[in-house]
Structures are given as structure tokens and as C-alpha cells.
Amino acid sequence: MAGLQGARQAALAQPVRPAAALLPRLATRHRPLTTAAAAADPADPYWADADKPKVNVYSAYTIYKGSAAMALKVIKPTWQQIGSGLAIEREGTVLLEFAKSTGPRSYAWDQKETFGLSALECASVLENADKHQPMSFVHDPYKGGEGEGRIIKTLRVSPAKEQGWGFNVAVKEGGSDKASIYCSVSDAELRLIKTLLTFLVPRLLGFDEHFQGAPSVLEASQGAAGEAGGAPF
Numbered sequence: 001m002a003g004l005q006g007a008r009q010a011a012l013a014q015p016v017r018p019a020a021a022l023l024p025r026l027a028t029r030h031r032p033l034t035t036a037a038a039a040a041d042p043a044d045p046y047w048a049d050a051d052k053p054k055v056n057v058y059s060a061y062t063i064y065k066g067s068a069a070m071a072l073k074v075i076k077p078t079w080q081q082i083g084s085g086l087a088i089e090r091e092g093t094v095l096l097e098f099a100k101s102t103g104p105r106s107y108a109w110d111q112k113e114t115f116g117l118s119a120l121e122c123a124s125v126l127e128n129a130d131k132h133q134p135m136s137f138v139h140d141p142y143k144g145g146e147g148e149g150r151i152i153k154t155l156r157v158s159p160a161k162e163q164g165w166g167f168n169v170a171v172k173e174g175g176s177d178k179a180s181i182y183c184s185v186s187d188a189e190l191r192l193i194k195t196l197l198t199f200l201v202p203r204l205l206g207f208d209e210h211f212q213g214a215p216s217v218l219e220a221s222q223g224a225a226g227e228a229g230g231a232p233f
């Protein structure tokens with residue numbers, strides 16, 4: 001009995017720990033900042049290690065139908081050096097590739113036709129698809145150059161008569177029809193395309209690069225304006 005009473009008194013004599021100290025370490029809200037010069041963490045992806053050779057990453061979403069196939073790919077924006085920073089030189093492009101069927105599960109990708117969509121054109125696809133309205137885009141690959149008007153590409157995206165959608169690329173060369181490839185797209189496939197376009201649009205414009213790497217930390221003097229009630233712009 002005396003031993004039990006002594007144990008209770010010893011427990012009461014222990015200092016009270018703050019509630020925050022009882023939380024597991026993983027629950028803390030603040031993490032130490034990392035810098036661009038820090039060594040790659042073992043959990044970082046392969047390409048985060050500067051000592052390893054760079055690898056090319058290829059991704060595509062391809063729709064296969066009986067008469068044709070259509071692949072959606074992306075071309076990243078390019079950048080140029082401006083002083084100590086980078087500025088976008090050429091916006092990215094969503095590239096659509098069309099190939100006719102040559103037999104069961106066989107397509108003539110070596111004779112494919114392509115059509116590139118800018119960020120604004122991707123937004124137009126999203127807008128018109130939401131309204132269930134047809135749309136068309138016309139490109140001259142050599143516009144502003146010596147071959148202007150020689151090749152004209154037209155992409156038409158329109159709702160099908162019963163259900164789904166149709167993507168059709170038509171190419172004229174020298175005023176004559178060169179190729180026309182039509183690929184049907186189900187409503188679910190169009191939904192997936194819209195999801196990809198929504199994800200890609202800001203990245204085609206390079207906005208994702210603003211949030212890459214370690215966060216910028218302002219000095220106390222630089223943060224004074226914000227503390228006074230807002231950013232200085």
C-alpha cells in the first residue's frame with residue numbers, strides 16, 4: 001500500500017508537458033526550408049540528382065478506333081536567359097497526332113498528320129465542349145515565311161449525331177486535298193481529354209515554373225510592407 005502511494009506522489013511530482021509536446025513529430029506544421037544548393041534527398045526522383053545523366057520523359061494519351069487513332073502529346077515551352085533569370089521564349093503546345101487504320105490493331109503512324117494547339121486554343125476546346133458546340137481551327141504552318149499558304153491544316157471538333165464527339169484533321173497542299181483523318185471519341189474519352197487540357201494550359205504558359213524549387217524567404221525589412229497591411233503592388 002505504501003509503495004502504491006509513493007508511486008502516485010512521484011507521478012504528481014513530474015512536470016506537466018505542454019500539449020504540443022505530446023503530438024507526434026509528423027504532425028508538426030512547420031518544416032525546415034530547403035535550398036536549391038542542398039544535396040538531393042535519397043527520396044528525390046532520378047532526375048533530381050545532377051550527377052546522373054538526364055533522361056527524356058515521354059507521355060501520351062492515345063485513342064484507338066476502327067478507322068483511325070489519335071494521340072495527345074505535349075511539347076514543353078522553351079526558355080531564354082534574361083539577365084540573371086529566365087523568360088519564356090516559346091509557349092508549349094498540345095500536339096494531336098492522327099493515323100489511319102491499316103488493319104486490326106495496326107495504324108500508319110509513319111504517315112500521320114499532326115495539329116498543334118496553343119494554350120488559348122486548348123481553352124477554346126474546353127469552352128466549346130462545355131457548351132456542346134462544334135469548333136474549328138485553321139493553321140498555316142509556314143505563315144510569315146516563304147511557303148505561306150502552301151499547306152493549310154484544319155481541325156474540326158464536333159458532337160456526333162447520337163453520342164460522343166468527332167475529331168477530324170484535314171490537310172490541303174497547293175490548294176488540293178492531301179489528307180483527311182477522322183477519329184471518333186466517346187464522352188468519357190472527351191472528359192479525359194478535357195482533364196488533361198485543364199492540367200496542361202498553365203504549364204504551356206510556364207506558370208508552374210514559378211513554384212518550383214525552394215520557397216523565397218524575405219528579409220525582415222522586405223516583409224515590413226506586408227506586415228503593415230498588404231503587398232506593395
